[in-house]
Amino acid sequence: MKKLISYFIKFPVAVNLVMALTLVMGFIAASKITSTFMPNAPQRFIYVDVVYPGSSAEEVEEGVILKIEEELKGLEGLDQITSYAQENVGKITLEMFKGTDMDEALTRVKNVVEGISSFPLDVESVVSKKHEDANFSFMFGITGDGVSLKSLKETARKVEKDLLAKKGISKIEISGYPNEEIAILLQEDALESYNMTFEEVAMAVQSANLEMTGGSIKDGEEEFFIRAKNKGYSSTEMDYIIIRQTDNGGVIRLKDVAKVVDQWEDAPARATLNGKRAVTVTINNTFSEDILATADILYEYIDEFNAENDVLHIDVIRDQSDLLGQRLDLLIDNGILGIILVLIVLSLFLNPRIAFWVAIGIPFSIFGMFILISFTSVTINMISLFALIVVLGILVDDAIVVAENIYQHYEKGKPAIQAAIDGTMEVLPAVISAVLTTIVAFSTFLFIDGTMGDFFKDMSWIVGLILFVSLIEGLIILPAHLAFSKAFKANGKAEANIVTKTVDKYLFKFRDNVYLPILEFTLKNKAITFSITIALFIFSVGMMAKKVVPATFFPSIEGDDVTITLVMPNGTQQEVTEQGVLQIENAIDIVNEEMKSEQEGNKDIIKKVNMVYMGSGHQVQFNLTLLGAEERSGSTADVSNLLSEAIGKIPGAESISFASFSPFGDPVVVSLRGDDLEELAIVKKELKLRMEKMPELRNVKDNNPTGNREIHISLKDKAYQLGLTEQQVISQIRQGFFGYEIQRIQRGQDEVKVWVRYDMDNRSSFGDLEKMKIRMGNGVAYPFSEVANFTIEDGYSSINHIDFNREMKLTAQLKNPDDALPDILNKIKTELLPDLLKEHQTVEADFDGQKREQEKVGNSAAKVIPIVFILMFTIVVFTLRSFSQSFIVFALVPLSFIWVVLAHYLHGFAISLMSFMGIIALLGVMVNDALVLINAFNLNLKAKMSFDDALIEACLSRFRPILLTTVTTVAGMGPMVFETSLQARFLIPMVITISYGIAGATLITLIVLPVCIKMFNQIKVKIKKIKTGEEVNQEAVESAIKELAYDYEEA
Template identity: 45%
Template sequence: MRKVIAYFIKHSVAVNVIVVGFVIFGIFGMLSLKSSFFPLTDSKIININATYPGASPQEIEEGVVLKIEDNLKGIEGIDRVTSASRENSGSITVEILKGYNIDFMLLEVKNAVDRVSSFPVGMEPLVVSKQEQSRPTISFALSGENVPLYTLKQLARDIENDLRGIDGISQIAISGYPNEEIEIAVNENTLLGYDISFEEISNAVASSNILTTGGNIKTDREEYLIRANSRSYYGNELSYIPVKTLADGTSVLLKDVAIIRDRFSETPNATYYDNKLAVNITVTSTNSEDLIDAADKVKAYIEDYNQRFTNVQLDVVRDLSVTLNQRTALLTENAVVGMLLVLIFLSIFLNTRLAFWVAFGLPIAFLGMFIFAGQFDVTINVLSLFGMIIVIGILVDDGIVIAENIYQHYEDGKSPVQAAIDGTMEVIPPILSAIITTLLAFSTFLFLEGRIGDIFGEVSVIVILTLLVSLVEALIILPAHLAHSKALQPKNNQPKKGIARVFQKMRIVNDYGDKAMNWMRDKLYAPVLRFSLANKFFTFALFIAALILTFGSMSGGIIKTAFFPRISSDQVSINLSMPNGTSEFITDS
């Protein structure tokens, strides 16, 4: 290790090349990182959905769910299977163990489902799919003064088509209105007049509104596919369905005996924004999409849309990129404040040039981390930014210890190069011990199972990578810079100009700072240390008592515990519960 440190100290050009490499590749690595609100995780869920019209929950359970669950037993890689049976449908959720390939397990589950040979007659084909991971990005409301819900829904569909055409946006959901349906209101007197029953109308609609294949016809030259495409999606398309043919050959059409109209279901589902009827549009991001980029594109679209239309407008309801940008700003602020504090305090007690090179290690450590972060699927999210904020306070410790020790060796009369080598070698054992203990403490997050491990594991990766890069910076880059710095040169009391004059004036501050540090060392720390060494049992007992008080406070409830801290929200939610059967108009009023 001594030869490596000595080589880089004597060949400062090599150190500068390393620094330039960290800067260039670090910037590229930082720009290439995607952003998300929480760390990205691979899907571990496989869903099996069954639809059996007219079946009770018990029939779904006995005829479908239990048969599939029996075939899933014994498949290696499955952690847990849960199911729910409802009227007309059922669902099975399969959770995969960590370390197993989700695509391979999807094939295994499909094979297990296919081995069931006796599903009920009339059941629709089963749907087996893996649950895709997506996270909310931005949500906005479409509203207008006295604009009907049907018009808002059509406009929302147009907005959805526009957003899907933007690169980086694929997942869009529209909500805030009931399901659409076609209402056929039959006139009973008219039915009696034509001698038509309700069943005849139902059969006429069912037999006419179809989309199916009827085989094919092969000839010597071509093959024709027979297909009946008569499915209708709007009420006016059903008006001319023949219901009955009279004796004189006249056809009774559906519009002759019923009023047909498109309408929303009677489910009381509505969304309001600023007391105006609205439709909510939510954009979510997949693992391959960037949250901040998608949110910026949506906000640009919203601004352009509001400029083009005056009767309706789009308003952002929730934007997760705001929180992410705030965390990034907080990180930048903390980094700047950290470097300034290092510069100020080291300039007071040590040397201004030494303080500069110690603070220089902060951005180098982060840029080095960005080079490798992408290889561990790290994204810019609230947890990774939290890890960066944590590590800021740890980074400068090693640099301060090394810089101070090098300066001490120089003051003892050694040459700058020799002082840099000896000063660094002397503190390598305690610095390595401090780094290793910190790495071990944060590495425990990597062994946590489930969602908690996926989330906080990214904090560990950030802290570990940054500390490892800072170790390289502190042991190789920092000593080389200090060895060739003017901080390790004989003091020249000749009057200076410009920045050199500032450094000269700071020496006066250094003298006062040195006197203050010596006073605290001799008058405060030394007496306490002597007393502690002379009364070892008493000193040890004080710390044991403090530990017992801590455990007692936690057990007695004085120090409360919680899995996550309680923080105040920026939203207020009000839930109104009314008696069953209350009219939607009363609830709304």
């Protein structure tokens, strides 16, 4: 290594070439890195979608879900399996473990599903697919005064085609309208008068409405294809299909017995934007697509579209690029301010020219990192930029130590080149170890499971690679520059300006007059110092235990949208739901006006309102787009609470919930599991009532709303006497009331189903059912009321499973997002659940949502952190060549918790998993200062100093670089510590953990570490005396002195 360092010092042209190439190539690499809202995380989900028209939730569960689940038991790599069954459809979601080969897992799932041959005949499709590697980016609505829904749909399709033709947009979804269908609506009177059945009509349409090739004829040199082209693609074309020929030679056409109409499916899929009928378009960016580039393309297209159309208009509803832009601007501003503060600190403590060459390491390291990061999947996002801010001050630590040591060697009278070589080599082991321990500490995030791990993997790459480049710069580039710097004069004294001289004067005055007396006092009173330190640690733990500083799982992430979901009882007519919708719309206007009056500039707080009908007309979702977080006067939680108060109770509503996006799941999720649906329903209902009374919670809802009431059919004795079966009766009822799909027609991009069913006038009341004719095989028909009875019973709208058990789930939001979630969950577990579970012993309860995410992080951390500690400990042992000194370094690490707790108390934050991530990052940085001090102590011992002199001299000589590395690190993150932006709030716990922790670690290193070194020395001396029976001096038991003895023996 010495030869390499000497080579570059003596060949400065190579150094300058490396720097120039790095900066140029780094700039090119940075320009090609894509931008995303959050880090790209490989998806670990596989879905099995089931379409079973005309089925109930129980039929989907029994006929499809249970069969698939049974075959999937024991699937390799499966973490959790959930499913739901509801009318007509079902879905199974498989979450795989991190690191699973998703293509291989999907193949296994497909093989299992396709191997099941016992699905009911009416199951339309069972499709297995994996979650696409794409992120939601934009949503916009297309509206137009007086424009029909069909025209809106056609416009949306054209917009989709236009945008897909542009580079950088590949995934678009359109919603806001039902599917189109052709309905053949029969009248019972017409069927009876012609003595006709559903099957006859269906068969006649299928036979006549077709397009088929019948071969070809070759006539000489020409070939003619034989084709029947009789397919009608619209209701008017089908009107004239012949159903039957009469005895007198006439014909009965379809229009004679039915009304054929082109219509939308009988589904409530409908969307509005600011009160106008709308079709919504969603753009999802793949991992290779740049969200900011997509934004430029999209807005340019929207501007052109709106300029060319007088009636139609496009409005953006949600724009993740705007949110990303706000957060990137915030982070960049803080990063620039951090760099300025670091440069100011360097210029105060170091000679300006030395400070300049140290500071040059910042852009060199950043651009070098961009070159290396271009070979990974890391993108420009708020986490990767946040990582840059975190590492700003850290990345010059090694350069400061090297520069300071070169400075000290030069002050001893060595030539500049020799000072550069000797100064670098002297601290080389400590610097390499310090950087490696920091890289190892940050690499922990690569192995953390769950969403948190997906979030912070980019931080591991950014910090690891930038520190690696900074290490190269600090050991090779920096010494070469300093060796020829004009900062060093020919007389052997470093050049200093008045500012540096003044700072040095007061710094050394503080060191000698304040720090030294404190150090000497603590070394003489080791027990007092150690006791005070331990007392402070216990006090900080007590602050946590007594909830003075609360703990939670995940901090809230501020967004720019609020979602309101209204759920009415299943079966509620859309007209009834509309009354609840009107109440919500009025409340939205009231809240907006109330907050608008308090807003600077009198701006609307709620900018856009997108309403979407879901389910069967009983569910409505409002997506509210808010004024940007940096402009509005309140948080999303404030807006949600005001809306909740303004809306109040909606008559007949099952639930009304308010939510904003959280990647970590709902804070409170209680999963009730068992096989008996009735028992589950009883426990769910009672627990829901209890949770609604908790003052900390709002929006308590469940995933099993009341189902439609069901009409259950049973046959009378007469039916059996006539030879009718239940299947024959229910099949005819299904044909009339649900419908009989007879064809599918491709009409442009749409696959249009052709249905035969009763006209609405014949299927809208109980009387229609009783009057319906049940037809025998011989053509004789009997009214339903003569052959069957019906009863009305409650049904289930959906049946949910988790890990092969039936499940009912309760979710809730916190009124105050900063409340201590663990305490709330513990209250539910210890106060609300025990008597319910004791009374209903077939039911089990567990927590999901954020609790499950926290367990994922905790379980994975419990596996990886011991390995990280062992690696870091090994690095330190190899550097210090002493187990006892290495043990001291790591034994002091927990003491940083004192300052972590203090930081959260002063800034009013709960300790969360973000704080935990900060503590992990802090580990590596803490070890650095300790290594520098102990390395100097060992060198002093080897220079034949006494133990006490070596220790005190090490503390004094390393006081300046340790203080400087601390100040630069804190300065780099300082702007973020005091950032008041709502956008940055969820990152601040990690920032204050690192910055306060490093500041505290400096005190530990400069005061507590020397005390521990001396205490351990005294212990080793006593042990040695006990073993040998001889008096032993303090120096003889230290590893550095033992090394000298080994070297002497070898010589």
